Amino acid sequence: MYTESELQELENNGQVMFRNGERMGTIKFTQFQEGQEVKVGEYNAIADVLDLINNTMRFQGVEPPKDRTFVRLQRRNINVPLYSILLIKMSSPYMNNLIILGGMLSYSSIFLFGLDGALVSDKEFEALCTVSI
Incomplete structure (x- = not known):
């Protein structure tokens, strides 16, 4: 079992730290490009720093995908004879x-x-x- 000072020392070594029972460390972001896994960024949760590698992230189309779902209301017509049949086959x-x-x-x-x-x-x-x- 590590003490708080030992955990702080592990943080300085770039390994892992626990804060309020949660693991704090680095998260590597990768993307599959042409069948290969390419590192596109890294997030350091201890220092709260997001580091994206320029020109490595690719998206389909001319821009990145939207970050939310757009809901479009559309009126649909249902055939009336469909509801006129009340018999069980x-x-x-x-x-x-x-x-x-x-x-x-x-x-x-x-x-x-x-x-x-x-x-x-x-x-x-x-x-x-x-x-x-």
Whole structure:
């Protein structure tokens, strides 16, 4: 474990330093140009200095890319007949009927499992337990 003076000495040697639990050091900026990684700059977080190497950074087009997203509102038209069709395509009517039956049974089981002996008689409760199983 380093003391504060030892960490300060590491800073002077150009290595790394910690401030408020955060690592402070140098960050190297590189850019791929023609299949090669080229160093275009460096940021020293300890001294808070940004050093960009002139004429090494390249951008597509005539200028650097914009630093924010531009939002453009645009009105779109939607075809009216698209909303006039209100039928479910019955490509498999037997499957659709089974899905509806399964949904109805699932919803009815909520009421069957929610019943207790205080709401119905013992004989009805026994029959409902058999039905719910």
